[in-house]
Amino acid sequence: MIDRNIRPGEFTTRLEMKSVFGGGQGMGIHPSSTTPNVLLYTDPSSGEQWGYYDGWAPTDDGTGPIFEYTGDGDGDQVFKGRHGQRNRAILMHVDDGRGLRLFKADGKVPGSGAKRQRYIGLFELDTELPYVVRQAPNTKGQLRRVIVFRLRPIDTLEVADRDSITPLPKTESVPVPAELTTSAMVEPEANHGGPISRSALPRTDVSRREASLCDEFRILLEEHEREVKRFQIRVAGLSSSLLTDLYDADSHILYEAKGASSRESVRMAIGQLMDYRRHVTPSDPNLAVLLPQEPHPDLRDLLDSVNIGLVYRHEDSFTGWT
Numbered sequence: 001m002i003d004r005n006i007r008p009g010e011f012t013t014r015l016e017m018k019s020v021f022g023g024g025q026g027m028g029i030h031p032s033s034t035t036p037n038v039l040l041y042t043d044p045s046s047g048e049q050w051g052y053y054d055g056w057a058p059t060d061d062g063t064g065p066i067f068e069y070t071g072d073g074d075g076d077q078v079f080k081g082r083h084g085q086r087n088r089a090i091l092m093h094v095d096d097g098r099g100l101r102l103f104k105a106d107g108k109v110p111g112s113g114a115k116r117q118r119y120i121g122l123f124e125l126d127t128e129l130p131y132v133v134r135q136a137p138n139t140k141g142q143l144r145r146v147i148v149f150r151l152r153p154i155d156t157l158e159v160a161d162r163d164s165i166t167p168l169p170k171t172e173s174v175p176v177p178a179e180l181t182t183s184a185m186v187e188p189e190a191n192h193g194g195p196i197s198r199s200a201l202p203r204t205d206v207s208r209r210e211a212s213l214c215d216e217f218r219i220l221l222e223e224h225e226r227e228v229k230r231f232q233i234r235v236a237g238l239s240s241s242l243l244t245d246l247y248d249a250d251s252h253i254l255y256e257a258k259g260a261s262s263r264e265s266v267r268m269a270i271g272q273l274m275d276y277r278r279h280v281t282p283s284d285p286n287l288a289v290l291l292p293q294e295p296h297p298d299l300r301d302l303l304d305s306v307n308i309g310l311v312y313r314h315e316d317s318f319t320g321w322t
Contacts (some may be wrong), residue, residue: 008121008157011106013114014041021101029072029086036098038089040069041117043105052136054104055165057150058238064152065159066126067102071147074138079147079187090149091130091187100124100151104163120163123151134241135176135232145180171236173279175229178218178246181211209292210259217257217290217311217318218246226250233279244276245290251322253309254280257290261312265291266299270306294319 006012006020017023023030023039030039042054052070059066071077071087078084079091093100099122106118125131129150136146221228227249233242246255256273258265266289273287288309295312303310311320 006119008119008155010119011116012103012119013109013117014103015114017101017103017117027072027086029089031086031089031098036096038093038098038100040090040100040102040123041105042069042102043115045105052146053165055163056159057165058167063128065157067120067123067151067153067163068165069102069149069151070136071131071149073146074144076145077147087147090125093125099154102151121153121155121157123153126150126152132241133180133243135174135180143176167237168234169236171234171279173231173233173281175247175249176232176243178214178228178230180230180232181214181243208259210257213259213290213292213313214245214257216313217255217321220318220321221246221248231276231280233276235279242276242279244280247280247285252282252285253288254285255288255290255311259292261291261293261295261299263296263299266295266302270303270308273308288321290318 017039018030020035021037021039022032022034023037028041028043030041032039042052044054054069055067057066057068069090071090073083073087075083077087079088089096089098090100102120102123103117104120105115107116108114109116131147131149134146134148135143137143218228229247229249231242231244231247231254233244235242244254245257247253248255254273254276256269256276258269269289273289277285277287286309287307288311289303291310291312293312294314295310300310309320311318313319
């Protein structure tokens with residue numbers, strides 16, 4: 001019998017782990033009621049049919065390895081309600097005092113038809129970006145919103161090629177609903193009623209203003225019968241997603257919103273738009289920055305000099321859009 005000192009790389013079964021850590025048998029995410037753990041199981045042979053591509057992610061941020069793990073739910077994945085209980089267990093694991101123990105299906109138990117599970121290790125959510133939201137198909141080919149958790153190893157682990165996500169051979173950019181954003185996710189509160197410890201929901205005033213600005217401008221565009229989307233961009237050789245702000249398909253304008261009209265915000269928006277523009281189809285979109293108020297004249301000159309438009313909130317409407 002394997003004890004709780006199981007080491008990364010050891011083989012076990014779900015039944016053994018249930019007897020050691022508690023939890024269930026059938027699903028991928030098992031919050032234990034008897035030990036401070038959430039057991040996570042991944043099985044590429046079945047998971048990829050549901051749009052689940054779990055594994056070590058090719059990264060370029062220099063912050064160390066990330067294991068991407070897809071949440072639970074055949075439809076749009078959520079954190080709240082009956083259908084969000086398992087995703088909530090991962091998101092709230094710090095507040096609930098639980099560790100995240102990850103296992104991967106790896107062959108069959110000799111002399112048995114049971115799947116063998118290889119222990120990957122003990123993890124926690126990334127503190128800066130606990131999860132991202134993407135669109136992915138289910139078994140029926142229907143696109144739905146999925147939560148992709150970003151797990152950081154607590155144990156010292158080998159980042160093996162066999163457990164890595166295959167890098168994309170070419171960059172892909174697909175239009176997705178304008179509402180597809182982490183800002184739109186409804187997260188639960190901690191048991192103590194305060195904010196949760198590991199949350200990707202924007203908490204700063206600037207982030208709230210940015211999300212509100214996008215929502216208000218999207219509604220305005222849609223009221224004028226504009227088709228509004230975002231682009232989900234995945235770069236060749238990486239697995240992380242870039243998610244643009246609003247795209248007006250009728251006017252072929254790509255917007256980058258900022259929650260402040262400062263020089264730092266405008267300069268960042270220019271860089272992001274230049275980055276995104278290369279991957280948008282149809283190609284060569286017009287670019288514009290969306291701001292909460294009119295910026296300094298020198299910043300207007302800066303935007304003009306790089307041929308980027310400006311839209312900003314003025315009183316109860318927006319100025320500069322066409």
